[in-house]
Amino acid sequence: xxxxxxxxKFQVLKTGQSMTLQCAQDMNHEYMSWYRQDPGMGLxxxxxxxxxxxxxxxxxxxxxxVSRSTTEDFPLRxxxxxxxxxxxxxxxxxxxxxxxxxxxxxGQGTRLTVV
Amino acid sequence: xxxxxxDPGPFNVPEGATVAxxxxxxxxxxxxxxxxxxxxxxxxxxxxxxxxxxxxxxRFTAQLNRASQYISLLIRDSKLSxxxxxxxxxxxxxxxxxxxxxxxxxxxxxxx
Numbered sequence: 001x002x003x004x005x006x007x008x009k010f011q012v013l014k015t016g017q018s019m020t021l022q023c024a025q026d027m028n029h030e031y032m033s034w035y036r037q038d039p040g041m042g043l044x045x046x047x048x049x050x051x052x053x054x055x056x057x058x059x060x061x062x063x064x065x066v067s068r069s070t071t072e073d074f075p076l077r078x079x080x081x082x083x084x085x086x087x088x089x090x091x092x093x094x095x096x097x098x099x100x101x102x103x104x105x106x107g108q109g110t111r112l113t114v115v
Numbered sequence: 116x117x118x119x120x121x122d123p124g125p126f127n128v129p130e131g132a133t134v135a136x137x138x139x140x141x142x143x144x145x146x147x148x149x150x151x152x153x154x155x156x157x158x159x160x161x162x163x164x165x166x167x168x169x170x171x172x173x174r175f176t177a178q179l180n181r182a183s184q185y186i187s188l189l190i191r192d193s194k195l196s197x198x199x200x201x202x203x204x205x206x207x208x209x210x211x212x213x214x215x216x217x218x219x220x221x222x223x224x225x226x227x
Binding site for chain 1: 117
């Protein structure tokens with residue numbers, strides 16, 4: 001089972017460049033999220049989606065855009081990369097209504113460096 | 116103040132030891148609680164959900180104290196393979212694993 005697939009795994013960008021981090025899940029999960037992980041900060045929520053066509057901002061949304069045209073895909077766009085966006089990005093998916101046994105499944109991460 | 120606080124460690128323990136991690140959260144509206152495990156340079160994976168009554172999964176025991184807004188994880192008979200970072204995670208969305216708030220993690224190193 002593929003689960004949550006993120007591409008690319010590594011990326012180096014120059015300041016001001018734009019790019020899209022791809023995330024796809026094959027579990028038919030309604031909920032998808034993007035997090036960034038920085039040393040000493042833990043994972044922080046960038047954007048999330050509760051279904052196709054519905055997105056909302058998380059804790060650190062500035063500089064990022066998302067869209068959710070299908071259940072499977074949730075791309076994250078960096079509009080104009082800045083060195084402060086150097087981080088490890090994780091996409092996650094989950095299904096609502098699972099009660100206490102609910103689980104978020106994470107992709108393998110994208111390591112982004114902005115120079 | 117961080118919404119979820121953890122001691123970053125590292126905790127260095129010998130194989131077979133018992134080790135306990137603590138976590139406090141500040142949002143009293145938090146509804147669901149988890150411990151995730153993250154190996155070096157890998158993605159987080161669910162270790163266990165935390166129930167109000169406390170729960171056990173093999174060598175792992177999790178406790179929740181809603182009044183004190185405190186979560187704990189106890190690992191008994193530590194194995195070398197338990198070496199990882201343990202993330203305390205909460206969400207205010209009941210019954211979901213979305214909109215998660217993470218602690219910075221506690222690093223465990225189990226040695227021979």
